[in-house]
Amino acid sequence: MDFEIRDRSVIQGRRRLTREREAYLALVGQGVGTAEACKIVGINIRTGRRWRNGRNPTGRERAAAPITATASPSVRGRFLNEDERLHIADRHRERATVRQIAAELGRDPSTISRELRRNAHPVSGDYRPHAAQARAQARRPHPKISKIAASPELRQAVQDGLNLKWSPEQIVRRLRRDFPDRPELHVTHETIYQTLYVQGRGELRRELTKALRTGRAMRRPRRQAQQRTPRMATEMVMISERPAEADDRAVPGHWEGDLIIGKDGRSAIGTLVERHTRYVMLVHLPLGRTADLVRDALIATVAHLPTHLRRSLTWDQGIEMSLHQQFSIATDTPVFFCDPHSPWQRGSNENTNGLLRQYFPKSTDLSAHDSERLDAVAVELNGRPRKTLGWDTPAERFAKLLAETS
Known part of the structure; x- marks a missing residue:
């Protein structure tokens, strides 16, 4: 100063x-x-x-x-x-x-x-x-009394619904249907959640939270994207950085991968689809779908491919690929990840997974199928004529690529 x-x-x-x-x-x-x-x-x-x-x-x-x-x-x-x-x-x-x-x-x-x-x-x-x-x-305006606190009849109706293990949405929808001409009994499900979770409100008994399907006594807010714990141990390379040659499918060797899941999420089969020829390879996972098992199975599946047919692999953000860097080092194949909730970025793989459900229905134990069975299914799929290939089969197109290599 x-x-x-x-x-x-x-x-x-x-x-x-x-x-x-x-x-x-x-x-x-x-x-x-x-x-x-x-x-x-x-x-x-x-x-x-x-x-x-x-x-x-x-x-x-x-x-x-x-x-x-x-x-x-x-x-x-x-x-x-x-x-x-x-x-x-x-x-x-x-x-x-x-x-x-x-x-x-x-x-x-x-x-x-x-x-x-x-x-x-x-x-x-x-x-x-x-x-x-x-x-x-x-x-300044002070908080007004909530609708549930002001109406004993509404409070009792909500408590009765919770005792029957109805969800808040079911309660409010039923009240609107049963009492269409009584707006004093119409609330939103968020109002019910507020009266249950906000401390100091006291309109509903706190023990009624046990009747909710989550059973939580405290409300757990959704975390923002930047606050979420990373799913991968190493940083992901997103699909936006994938070489442009993979987008138009003109260059072979770019693959799409995913898992189809069995009953109760306890079994899985890995699927690999080559974008240029639509050639399918199935990955046997008899012991589960943990990251180390998926890594080893993928390495064993693609190891026999020529180098020029291992240009990239595109996967969703499933935690089973958390060891993707180790896979890339072992096979010299970079892994790219799709954006969240964007299955169309692996269109060929999604289509193939739908076809595979003819052989491996949902809610069945996929660990019951051995590697010979998976190979047989892959042969059938690769032997189907495809309109997008001019009615050639994926096996024929892939065989030509292998012949050119040899």
Whole structure:
């Protein structure tokens, strides 16, 4: 600071007073007491109180230059806070215009005008910042009583439904159907969740949360995408970075992969489809679908392919591919991952998985099929003439690629 600390106050003129005033308000804003701040800056304690409480300035203080925006509160919300009201009181008594005060606080002029009109003393018309703050807080709307708390009949109907283990949505839909002409019994399912989970509401018994299908006594919010725990141990390379040659299917060697899941998620079969020829290879997973088992099975399946037919593998973001980097190192095949909820980015693989359900129906134990059975199914699929291949079979197209290699 450029001011000097003095033992006693001496009038220094307009510019000096303004700088001391700014320094005093800054110290008060940092939590320094009024007496201590006045002593540090070198002003009389009555002057400091007058600046802080918004009392009428006298003498040269009335002609002091306006406080700059840097002295205004640095943190503000939707409503005026107490510091801003102190600033308004000071500047208003210095005969500053509404637009000047608004510019200094970064507020709309109508906000300042409305504040001076609504929160001044109702009799004298004087604007006192602390009284204005109290009036504004008292005028704020308070939370209203919820609909369930206000209606014993509605509360009982909701509790009866929960006791029958109905979901909140089932309860509200049934109430609307059974009582279409009684809007006082119509609520949303979110209202029921709020009364169950929000502490201090008390409209419904907390033990009723056990009747919900989740059984949770506390509501668990959904995490944002940036807060979710990464599913992969190493960073994924997304499909947007896949070579452009894979998109038009003109270059062979780009594969799509996925798992088809058996009963209760306890068994699985891996599927690989070559984008250029639609050639299918099935991956045997007799012991499960953990990341290490999937990694080893994929390595064994693609190891016999020529190098130029192992250009890339595109997979969804299933956790079974969390060891994708190890697979890439072992096979020299980069792995690219689809965007979430975008199955069309692996169109050939999705189509093939649908065809495979003819052989491996849903809700069946896929571990019952041995590798010979998987090979036989793959032979049948690769022997089907395909319209997209000019009625050639995937096996014929793939055989030509192998012949060219040899």
